[in-house]
Amino acid sequence: MLFTLSSLVLASFVAAPCLASSQAAFSIPGADDSDNYEFKWPVQNVAIIGAGVSGLMAYRELTRAGLQAHIFERDRVPGGNWYYSEETPLDAPIPSADIAVGDFVPSLPPAGVELPYTEEYKDNYADVKRGHRGPKPLWDSLHSNAPAPIQQITDFPWPVDINWELSHYQLGKYLRSFASFLGLNSNDENPDTSYNTRVERVDKYLDENGNEHGWKLLLKKLVQTDYGTLKATWYTQVFDAVVVATGRYNAPHIPPIAGLPEVAQVFPDRLTHSRQYRHPEPYASETILIVGASVSGAEISRNLNPFAKKIYQSIRPDKSDAEHIPVSALLGRLPSNTTIVPEIKRFLPPTGSDFSAVQIELVNGTILTGIDRVIFATGFRYSFPFLPQYHNSSIGLNDTVPTGELQPIVTDGTHIRSLHLDIFYIDDPTLCFIDMNVGMQSFTYSEYLSVAFSKVWTKKAFLPSRREMWRMHEERVKDRGGYGRYFQFLGAARTDENIRYFMAWLNTAAAKYGGRKVDSLPRGTSDIGQYWIKARYGDLNFRFNFSALQPLGVVDTALDMLSEEERSEAVYDAVFGDWW
CATH class of the missing domain: 3.50.50.60 (FAD/NAD(P)-binding domain)
Structure with a gap:
């Protein structure tokens, strides 16, 4: 399932709780005191x-x-x-x-x-x-x-x-x-x-x-x-x-690409993970291949753009059916002169002492050469x-x-x-x-979690039995595919749902056992989000033609089928993703 602003309030901007018709409220743990989890020690x-x-x-x-x-x-x-x-x-x-x-x-x-x-x-x-x-x-x-x-x-x-x-x-x-x-x-x-x-x-x-x-x-x-x-x-x-x-x-996660370990042994200083990036100046006048286009990949690409000679951005197909921000939406943050290329198939064996001579084969058969450095913006585990x-x-x-x-x-x-x-x-x-x-x-979310375990450990709120917790977990696994x-991944809808759950559970427990209550997030956060998007990203044009990119295999069909307005909204939605 893919998210746009038309169907999803940004996760960062969850405001006062409201129950969507497609969502069922959680049951409150500890409602039946006879079936609570019993700790082995205080x-x-x-x-x-x-x-x-x-x-x-x-x-x-x-x-x-x-x-x-x-x-x-x-x-x-x-x-x-x-x-x-x-x-x-x-x-x-x-x-x-x-x-x-x-x-x-x-x-x-x-x-x-x-x-x-x-x-x-x-x-x-x-x-x-x-x-x-x-x-x-x-x-x-x-x-x-x-x-x-x-x-x-x-x-x-x-x-x-x-x-x-x-x-x-x-x-x-x-x-x-x-x-x-x-x-x-x-x-x-x-x-x-x-x-x-x-x-x-x-x-x-x-x-x-x-x-x-x-x-x-x-x-x-x-x-x-x-x-x-x-x-x-x-x-x-x-x-x-x-x-x-x-x-x-x-x-740090670096994908298992064929031939990459062999190239890394010969040219270890030419291959880095995004976590090691600090300044663009060392990359001046170089041709850079950035692998990945989530938040760090897109923002590092923007940071390097005025300095680098050329930037290639390798993007893996977004084929997941799970709820997430589509990678396609992140393309709106890339500079317009970035060259988008598909996923890397393999690094060919190095034949000399110059990294720029290394051949990098893409899944569509294209061979890239002349690359000075590769930055893996491929996230963390x-x-x-x-x-x-x-x-x-x-x-x-x-x-x-x-x-x-x-x-x-x-x-x-x-x-x-x-x-x-x-x-x-x-x-x-x-x-x-x-x-x-x-x-x-x-x-903001950490407050609800902290209050939850603080109240549970002081017997001001209770967990369901171990068996019931496993049942709920297995149900969630099934629900998430x-x-x-x-x-x-939460996103705005699930964050909002979770906050409602914590409020119902913890505040019901507070009324019964004492201790503090938790509030919803301040009203107006949704409006702040809209102002922020318009002020900071309103002058961005929708830079990429999805139909032209689709043959490269980097764009999901679902996003391409959206209207231009909805696609633009998806770009704005994705800049708040936190997969770095």
């Missing part, structure tokens, strides 16, 4: 992995509910994906790493040592530090694709005179300000925060009787010493529950290396493991599974994930 102390907007919001709601919470952040400051640095991530491996280590390879202390254990790096430790902190996939001139009145925490608004178009610098400072407001910034020396600390492993904690009673985290903290060395300390801490707030942009036991890449996309075995959360990295409401791990809801969906605004890349 929750009082919670670990939060990540200090982006989701982690900060989780901390606020957990502590508001009377729980203790501790944030572990691998970087040196809060802000998550919006903390920019000139330092780039480590090169993305070609082919892509196994999904269990797609983000990073856990650094473990030597077997058998007593913890805490310390090592000191004296020379050549830059890559150790870089891999530990994981620089984010931002470039210097990046601006958000949502306006300020939408991309803000509801009770922590921007100044009224702020420009609606937000740079990543502004967003980074905004989140650090929010962290300071909560007393969680890196210079606040709050004992509830551990910066420069990466979670290497999360395992069930067994008490003295051998019974499960929480989670044990293996942690690695890096400290720059005064005498020029880097000190690493491994230690453990035990918590009753864990919130994973690491975001979705950590494990879900990966949580600190939870290897919940990764299973051996099963197929829609395969399952037998009942009674450990149910995976990650399989091929395109989606996450085994979660109730995309939050609670069904077999043990003391493990939660926050803001793992796409097609929604995390600055199986697992896959778009399984976590």
Whole structure:
């Protein structure tokens, strides 16, 4: 199913709840107290992995509910994906790493040592530090694709005179300000925060009787010493529950294209993932092939356009029947002089020392040569290396493991599974994930998720039984046509539906058990979205003739059948997608 503005209010602009006639309201969990999930141990102390907007919001709601919470952040400051640095991530491996280590390879202390254990790096430790902190996939001139009145925490608004178009610098400072407001910034020396600390492993904690009673985290903290060395300390801490707030942009995906690994061995510096892009100047007067045309592919193409000699944009056919923003709609963001080409079939074996002589064969038989660099704007996969036991890449996309075995959360990295409401791990809801969906605004959506697990863990709201959560999950899988890349996609309609669900569940529980209630999003956000589109994108012409592009196999028929007005609306709708 494809979305346009005529059929879909933008996910970023969900306003007051209204029930569409085609949608059925959720049942409210915990309506029958006799069939609630029973936790094996009480929750009082919670670990939060990540200090982006989701982690900060989780901390606020957990502590508001009377729980203790501790944030572990691998970087040196809060802000998550919006903390920019000139330092780039480590090169993305070609082919892509196994999904269990797609983000990073856990650094473990030597077997058998007593913890805490310390090592000191004296020379050549830059890559150790870089891999530990994981620089984010931002470039210097990046601006958000949502306006300020939408991309803000509801009770922590921007100044009224702020420009609606937000740079990543502004967003980074905004989140650090929010962290300071909560007393969680890196210079606040709050004992509830551990910066420069990466979670290497999360395992069930067994008490003295051998019974499960929480989670044990293996942690690695890096400290720059005064005498020029880097000190690493491994230690453990035990918590009753864990919130994973690491975001979705950590494990780079590079598609398995025939011949690509062989070319990468000879020309590793000519092939990069979009997460390593920072400035256009190094690409001046070069011919660039960008693979992918989602948000990062389109915006990097625009950024490079004044500098590059020529830009090719390779686009894979959009054939999915799942609900999503069509890739065709993103073409409206590409500069008019961009040359769109179809999917890459293979890289031919290199025959010399000049990368520009490498031949790249497309699926329609065209051979590209004269390319100076290739940028893979092919997105990211879900990966949580600190939870290897919940990764299973051996099963197929829609395969399952037998009942009674450990149910995976990650399989091929395109989606996450085994979660109730995309939050609670069904077999043990003391493990939660926050803001793992796409097609929604995390600055506002995270509040509902945070209130949900805060109330559940303090017995101010209840989950249905494990059996019922699995039934609901399996029903959702069936409704979405199986697992896959778009399984976590919400869009405006589903975001609106979910917010109604959280309001009904949590506010009904508040009336019965006490605790805070949640509100709908402010009215007027839909109007703001329309103003934003007209102001920022109103002067864009519909640059591409879909009928001419269709023989290349990059355009879906459904979009081509729409009217010109509807197609233009689809372009505007797609700029708010958050597949980077």
